[in-house]
Amino acid sequence: MLKKLKLGVVGVGNIFKYAHLPAWSAHPEVEIVAFCDVNESAAAAMAREHAVAGVYTDYREMFADKEIDMVDITTPNLFHSEVSIAALHAGKHVYCEKPDAINPEEAQRMADEAKKSGNILMVTRNNxxxxxxxxxxxxxxxxxxxxxxxxxxxxxxxxxxxxxxxxxxxxxxxxxxxxxxxxxxxxxxxxxxxxxxxxxxxxxxxxxxxxxxxxxxxxxxxxxxxxxxxxxxxxxxxxxxxxxxxxxxxxxxxxxxxxxxxxxxxxxxxxxxxxxxxxxxxxxxxxxxxxxxxxxxxxxxGIHPHTENINHFVDCVQRRTEPIILPQFGVDxxxxxxxxxxxxxxxxxxxx
Ligand SMILES: NC(=O)c1ccc[n+]([C@@H]2O[C@H](COP(=O)([O-])OP(=O)(O)OC[C@H]3O[C@@H](n4cnc5c(N)ncnc54)[C@H](O)[C@@H]3O)[C@@H](O)[C@H]2O)c1
Structure with missing residues (x-):
């Protein structure tokens, strides 16, 4: 029996609510344990609604929780690279919304950190x-x-x-x-x-x-x-x-x-x-x-591309399935x- 993966979320805006949350919530191998948003009341409201204990406004504090296995990043584009790199560095697997980063140097730093850490970095390619x-x-x-x-x-x-x-x-x-x-x-x-x-x-x-x-x-x-x-x-x-x-x-x-x-x-x-x-x-x-x-x-x-993409990420983390989205594609x-x-x-x- 595979263990349930504990998920922390950074950014609880539109795409998280409407496309990611239904997929994570329905996945039998995932438990959402923390929400982080610079808008504290948005994170707290999400936590109340889904009976989740962890509420943060600073992702670094959330990543200090050793129980968290993986992180979903749905912030504005500028923050994708810094939050991904910090999560990988803290030993988490990362699922991040597109675009990978706002410039090639940042995308390369993300790919380098994924390689160094040995953790999975997957940027959404729902299409x-x-x-x-x-x-x-x-x-x-x-x-x-x-x-x-x-x-x-x-x-x-x-x-x-x-x-x-x-x-x-x-x-x-x-x-x-x-x-x-x-x-x-x-x-x-x-x-x-x-x-x-x-x-x-x-x-x-x-x-x-x-x-x-x-x-x-x-x-x-x-x-x-x-x-x-x-x-x-x-x-x-x-x-x-x-x-x-x-x-x-x-x-x-x-x-x-x-x-x-x-x-x-x-x-x-x-x-x-x-x-x-x-x-x-x-x-x-x-x-x-x-x-x-x-x-x-x-x-x-009835096929939901965001759900399929998230299910693929979980398979890669749990079963080490070969990812079809590699960090190097994102750099290119x-x-x-x-x-x-x-x-x-x-x-x-x-x-x-
Ligand atoms: N794949 C798709 O189909 C698709 C569709 C829409 C948006 N997106 C992507 O999703 C991301 C989010 O878009 P959105 O429409 O949900 O935006 P949004 O503005 O609705 O939500 C962003 C959330 O991030 C929070 N935030 C901002 N900076 C933060 C930080 N440093 N730490 C923690 N939280 C922070 C904001 O308070 C907000 O709640 C973007 O990168 C966008 O390109 C992808």
Whole structure:
């Protein structure tokens, strides 16, 4: 019989409440023993509601508890690296929300600390756990798409600049829709392509709606800290990534733009077949007996990608299952995002 793993949580905001908490609570091998949040009343309310004894405002004090085996980090992006490194150093396994870190140096420090400590560091990649993604991964690994040589991916919102202050504050978030949404679909595309190494990028970034957003949100804004509510990130970023095997990927991510409707998508082109995955459908395009065929696979309902990702993390901790998300992928991903921002600023290609 495996022992129950004791979990401490750092950050009890939206994603924790709506996506992580149901997964941890339902897991028979996990017991939540402590909540930490700089907002003490939020941590205390969560502890009361779930009959948990530990309440902290400083994660270092929480990590001193030797009983805690693993930590879930759902703070704003800036804190992911410092909290992960402190937890790994204190002997905890770490499950952290995306993005890994706000720059490649911090992501590398996290990966180095995971290696040194021997503990598991897994950064959320919930889109890899969609039924469609897992099907495509197997389909591709079995060679059905042939050589995947190019693709494109994006997530475009017509009007969807996040309303909670830190997302639009570069010091806290590391950037706008590229780091927020881009990490989901660039990661998924690169993983499906077989994780080739990125070698260069060209990027562009635009901030056309930030001020308008502030005007529209004045009522919300008046009740918040003005400094935390500034908007100094892009609202659209696009780019082109080259990989060491010659493959390429076009990208486009926006929180606000004049498009018909919100759409998250990826398209991959292989020599034997193509694949399209959106938030609504998955389709394959191939030739059968010389005839072009579109195939629409049907997937079972009721798969929750965040829950599947958390279950995979617990399996890796308990049974030492090989993780499908490695810290080095995170370092490469943050390098891509950071290089796109640099290219956008300089107007030049950036070699990785
Ligand atoms: N994978 C996904 O689908 C997905 C979706 C949304 C958000 N996220 C990620 O989850 C993270 C949190 O986003 P959110 O929307 O829940 O934000 P949020 O603002 O709702 O919650 C963040 C919480 O962290 C607390 N906090 C801030 N600094 C802290 C610190 N130093 N120590 C302890 N607590 C601290 C805040 O008080 C707040 O309660 C972000 O990194 C975001 O990118 C991922």
């Amino acid at each position: 890899r756990f969609r039924a469609e993604s897992r099907f495509l991964k197997t389909y591709i690994e079995k060679g059905h798409m042939g050589d995947i040589y190019t693709g494109r991916c994006g997530w475009q919102r017509r009007w969807g600049i996040p309303g909670s202050g830190w997302f639009t504050n570069k010091a806290l978030s590391g950037g706008g829709p590229l780091i927020d949404l881009g990490i989901h679909f660039i990661d998924l595309s690169v993983w499906l392509m077989g994780s080739p190494k990125p070698v260069s990028v060209v990027g562009a970034a635009y901030s056309k709606f930030g001020d308008k957003h502030l005007q529209l949100s004045q009522t919300v804004q008046s009740s918040r800290n003005q400094a935390a509510y500034k908007n100094d990130v892009e609202d659209l970023a696009s780019g082109f990534i080259r990989f060491d095997n010659g493959a390429t990927l076009q990208i486009e991510f926006s929180w606000a733009s004049h498009v018909e409707e919100e759409m998250a998508y990826l398209e991959l082109r292989g020599t034997q077949a193509g694949a399209k995955l959106t938030d609504r459908e998955c389709k394959l395009f191939t030739d059968i007996e010389g005839i072009s065929c579109d195939i629409t696979p049907k997937f079972p309902a 991903m943050v390098k891509i995002l950071s290089a796109i921002y640099t290219s956008a600023e300089t107007g030049s290609e950036v070699k990785l």
